Amino acid sequence: MKVKQSIGKTTALTRRTSSLQCFHRQAEFVELQKAFGVDVLPLLGPDAIPLLSCLKSANTIRKSRVGDMGLADTVRNDFGPFDHYVNIRVTFNNRVVVNGCDLRPSAISNHPKVEVGGDDLRVLYTLVMVDLDAPSPSNPTLREYLHWLVTDIPSTTNTNFGRELVCYESPRPVAGIHRIVFALFRQMRRGTASGPERRENFNTRSFAELHNLGLPVGAAYFNCQREAGTGGRRFFA
16 A cells, blocks of 8 residues: 555656656747747647746746846946835836836826835925936936926825926937936925926936935836837837
8 A cells, every 4th residue: 555655656746747847848948939039839739828927927027136136236326325115116107117128208208107105194205207318328418317306205105196396308318228217215304305497417416415315215217219219129019
């Protein structure tokens, strides 16, 4: 009896191992076929559906991690030390911005909704949206270009509940790939910030120092280039 149970366990383990090996072979096959632009679903059959779902999830996680690392580098290099402890969620027409993603100018023509995390409505924040590469990454003479400035945003709410100091101007890059950054700052009290005289050559770090906003506590960013831009980047539709 014990021998039969042992044989049964060994058989089950062998089947699971075989299935796992087959899964990995199919995964490698899918990645190879994707590289050549071939539709592999008809070739693999119905078993490929969960496989492709796993691959899609893994690819999303990988892109998110890469984007988060790029965000940290961007914020530290341009805004100083970054103390990221407040989550922000940026959406354009219900499309969530993932750090490092590419968005068309036509997809960001209307101002986004930016949701601010936290748990205390009495805490207020200021949100800055700037282009770090205006007018072009190779010659950013207008850096930083201010696209949006909202202050007095209560924690746990969104930008609709804040006070707009500089109205939204949608990014319209003419050359190269531009990094568009959102930086969130915690205010000491209501009404501490005021709008600048112009959008060009805005300096987020100086603005924060002037209004006692401290270091950024939350951030997000995406990439944008003109609709007919080249360079091998794929836009989200």
